[in-house]
Structures are given as C-alpha cells and as structure tokens.
Amino acid sequence: MGGINKAMDHSIYLHMPFCKRRCHYCDFNTYAGKEHFISPYIDALLSEIRVVNESKKSHTIHSVYFGGGTPSLIPLLGYREILFELKNLFTFTSDCEISIEANPGTLSLEYLTGLLNLGINRISLGIQSTNTFDLVRLDRIHDIQDILMSVKNARTAGFTNINLDLIFGLPWQDLQSWKNSLSRALELNPSHFSLYSLIIEPGTMLHQWYQRGLIAKQDQDLEAEMYELAMEMLEKYGFEQYEISNWAKSSAKADSRCRHNLQYWQNHPYFGFGAGAHGYVAGNRTENVSTINEYIQSFTGKRNENYPFATSPATISRTLVDIDTQMKDFMMLGLRLVKDGVSEDRFRADFGLSMKAVFSEEITTLVNNHLLEWVDVDHNRLRLSKKGILLGNQVFVAFV
Ligand code: SF4
Structure with a gap:
C-alpha cells in the first residue's frame, strides 16, 4: 500500500454524469435532462484520455470502472469508442476487470449483450431495495419487475460477475422491511453485494422532507441492528465480508471481490476521467471540473498545451500527497x-x-x-x- 511512483498496475475510473431524473436521496455529481450532451461529453472524455496519456507513456491497467450517474444511459457506441482509445493508449492486463454501474430501469438484453461483447465483464446494478414502497419513496425509475428482468437479462447475456447495491436505514424502514428487501435480493443470487446506510444529504428531496418534519432520521441503534442482521444473513448465504460495506461470494474458482474498489482501499494509483472525477497517480491527487458544460468546454481550443502528468484542461486541482498523509491514508483506507x-x-x-x-x-x-x-x-x-x-x-x- 501507499508509496509513490511504484511500478504497479493502475486503474481507471470514468464518470458518466447523466441520469433520467434525480432520485430523492441523491447528491452525486449527476444531471437529469442533459442526455443531448452525451455525444460531446464522450468526445471530451476521449480528448482527456489522449491529453493525459500524451504526457506520460503507457501504464498497465488491471481495472476500469464506469461510474455515475447512470452509465447505462450511454449508447454502446460510446463505450466502443472509449474502450478502443483506452486499449490503444494503455496496456490492459489479460484479466482486466471492466465494471459498469447500471440502473435496472435502463437495461435491455440487447444492450447487456453489447456491453459484454465490448469486454465489460462486471455489472453493478443499483437496485437499492426490493420493496416497492422504498423504490417509490426514493423516486427510483425502476420497479421490482425491472430488477428481476435486469438480473435475468444480465445472466442471459453472459455476465457472471454481478453486484447488487442496496440501501438500508431508510427513515421509514423497520428491521423486518430491511430483512425482506435483503432476502429477496439474496434470492437473485448475485456474486457481490454493496450495502450502504442512508445519509440524508443537504440539497436532496429527503433533506427537504426532513426539514419540514415529514421524516425523521433513522434511529442509530436500529440502523446498527440492520447492519448486523445483514452481516449474519450474508454470511449464512456464503458471502464473505471483505470491506465495511462490501461482500463477495466465497468460491475456490473465482475471486468476486471488486478489484477496482480494492485499488482505492489499498491506496494504489488510479486515473480519474470525466466531470468531477478524482484521480491518484504518481503520488498526486487530481480533481476535475464538476459540471458537464465546464468539462466539455475545457477541451475547446487547448489541446496543444503541455499539462503535468495525469492532468488535462479539465483539472482544477493537483496535490502532491506528502508522506505523513500517505501513511494516514494507508491506515484509514486499509x-x-x-x-x-x-x-x-x-x-x-x-x-x-x-x-x-x-x-x-x-x-x-x-x-x-x-x-x-x-x-x-x-x-x-x-x-x-x-x-x-x-x-x-x-x-x-x-x-x-
Ligand atoms: S440513478 Fe443514481 S446517480 Fe442517478 S440520481 Fe439516482 S441515485 Fe443519483
């Protein structure tokens, strides 16, 4: 862990900040109703990848992660272009993990098959709950049927590495309702689970409801009980907890832990491309402009300038991490x-x-x-x- 300028495999994160609409709990860097910017956004991403790679020679990549937002709103052609450029400019390991986050309300069998054919080999489905009541209150664009169909289609397409994201600690949730949500998710037999407790973030609809007294924050003891219940249930179903919020199906044949997220927790380097993306390369933490407009604008007329390694016209900060901070990061992340x-x-x-x-x-x-x-x-x-x-x-x- 830690250390700078180590010759080690790198990872790549690409941010896809598009959503059909904003869920009631979401404060991520994402935008609704901006799908008409997808094409220029992909062009800007390709520019960023080229600029960053121009300033330093090829690195070996062992994981790529398309996060969002809703990456599954991006047409297959976009992924074809991005992956082509990445493979052109970086060296991919033969077993490179390539993940995509997907919303069950956006997936067809044809699309999933297309993703797999492009080499994307891990899918993370943001199902959040299997209770209709929760899905409606969170304002998710999908229902339980979409969840069932997405998992079925992902399997039919050939995905074996399937993660399900769930949220617990919802203000209206009791232990039984959480148990039901998780039990139904377990029946879907994924290879990985990420479970997050809800945080009511300022700027979200849930926060407005909270301020108006329509909902209360979840009781901390009950939330801890929900977490402990999840630990017990997942263990019973053969999942190994390897991180505070993450469980992988234990198997002698395959390691289902998310290699990309392990890169973060092991404090290893990763490139961050796209609006608001963060990177950690050659001992520097980098951050990009956050809005879609600013990001696209960044690449207008500036391509011939020289930028320090792993930065581009979209970079708003680049900070060399001192040794003291590296050691603390090592502990906190590890x-x-x-x-x-x-x-x-x-x-x-x-x-x-x-x-x-x-x-x-x-x-x-x-x-x-x-x-x-x-x-x-x-x-x-x-x-x-x-x-x-x-x-x-x-x-x-x-x-x-
Ligand atoms: S789909 Fe995900 S990123 Fe998009 S608004 Fe909902 S929670 Fe946020």
Whole structure:
C-alpha cells in the first residue's frame, strides 16, 4: 500500500454524469435532462484520455470502472469508442476487470449483450431495495419487475460477475422491511453485494422532507441492528465480508471481490476521467471540473498545451500527497478491509518505517478499547475488531 511512483498496475475510473431524473436521496455529481450532451461529453472524455496519456507513456491497467450517474444511459457506441482509445493508449492486463454501474430501469438484453461483447465483464446494478414502497419513496425509475428482468437479462447475456447495491436505514424502514428487501435480493443470487446506510444529504428531496418534519432520521441503534442482521444473513448465504460495506461470494474458482474498489482501499494509483472525477497517480491527487458544460468546454481550443502528468484542461486541482498523509491514508483506507486489515510488512516496504512505531499511541489506544485487533501472534497484521466494524468512524478519526 501507499508509496509513490511504484511500478504497479493502475486503474481507471470514468464518470458518466447523466441520469433520467434525480432520485430523492441523491447528491452525486449527476444531471437529469442533459442526455443531448452525451455525444460531446464522450468526445471530451476521449480528448482527456489522449491529453493525459500524451504526457506520460503507457501504464498497465488491471481495472476500469464506469461510474455515475447512470452509465447505462450511454449508447454502446460510446463505450466502443472509449474502450478502443483506452486499449490503444494503455496496456490492459489479460484479466482486466471492466465494471459498469447500471440502473435496472435502463437495461435491455440487447444492450447487456453489447456491453459484454465490448469486454465489460462486471455489472453493478443499483437496485437499492426490493420493496416497492422504498423504490417509490426514493423516486427510483425502476420497479421490482425491472430488477428481476435486469438480473435475468444480465445472466442471459453472459455476465457472471454481478453486484447488487442496496440501501438500508431508510427513515421509514423497520428491521423486518430491511430483512425482506435483503432476502429477496439474496434470492437473485448475485456474486457481490454493496450495502450502504442512508445519509440524508443537504440539497436532496429527503433533506427537504426532513426539514419540514415529514421524516425523521433513522434511529442509530436500529440502523446498527440492520447492519448486523445483514452481516449474519450474508454470511449464512456464503458471502464473505471483505470491506465495511462490501461482500463477495466465497468460491475456490473465482475471486468476486471488486478489484477496482480494492485499488482505492489499498491506496494504489488510479486515473480519474470525466466531470468531477478524482484521480491518484504518481503520488498526486487530481480533481476535475464538476459540471458537464465546464468539462466539455475545457477541451475547446487547448489541446496543444503541455499539462503535468495525469492532468488535462479539465483539472482544477493537483496535490502532491506528502508522506505523513500517505501513511494516514494507508491506515484509514486499509482498515476498511475488515478481513485483511493493514500489515506491518507492507507499511515497511512502502515507507521504510514501522507502522507500530509511527502510530504507536493510536494503535495501543484502539487495541485497548477493543476497536482494533491483531490478526496474528506476530502482530504483523492489524484489523477492525467486530466492535470496530460497527464503530469504524471512531477508528478512522484517529488517523485523520
Ligand atoms: S440513478 Fe443514481 S446517480 Fe442517478 S440520481 Fe439516482 S441515485 Fe443519483
């Protein structure tokens, strides 16, 4: 983990900020009713990929992630062009994981087959709930039939690596309703689950409802019960929790963990392309302009200038991460991996220092408070305890 300028596989994130309409809980960088900008947006993305790659030679890529927004609103031709350009300019590993986020209200068998034929081999379906009441209140564009059909079509198309995203801790939800939502999702037999607790973000419709007293925030104890229930149920169904919010089907044949997200948690480098995208390459964190208009405009008439590596005309900030911050990032991100945790050996290899010495006080306090535990007798690997998984924020704040 950590370290800069290491010769290691890189990842690529591409942001697709288009949605049919904005869900009631969403504060992501995405825009409704802007589909007419998809074509110039793809052109701008291709420009960004070329500009970034012009400034440094080829890197090996072992994961690509199309996130959003609703990436499944982008026509297949867009993905054909993007992947063609990426493969032209970067070296892809033979087993490169290529993921796409998809909304069940936007998918046909033909489209899914097209994605798979383009080499996209992992699909993440944002189903959010299998309760009609939840879907309506969240203002999702899909219903339960769309969910069933999307999973069926994804399988028929040939996808074996299928993630389902679900939300719990909805203001109106009780334990039984969450159990029902998760049980029906389990029946769909995906290879991976991402479960998130709802945060009522300012600027969302749910926040307006909250301010007007129409809904209350979910009770913290009940939310913790929902999380613990999910941990039990998923384990019973053969899923291994490998990150605070992520579970993969355990199998001797295939590793269903999301390689792309592991790249983030292991503090490894990734390029970020598109509006509002963040990157972490050569020890620098980068951020792009956030709106679709600004992003497209960035590439008008500026293509011949030289930009520092991994930046482009769309970059609004580039910050070299100092060693202190890298070490803290190593701890904060790595401790999210609830099974693997962080290792003394990796820390020493990356920073030439002892993790136990650098964070002696923090580790001692957190271990004494039963929030962290040593995995082995040699005290080489440190991870969240069961209590620490439930109270993760108390651990992470110690490394800020
Ligand atoms: S589909 Fe996803 S990105 Fe789009 S508005 Fe809904 S939650 Fe936000």
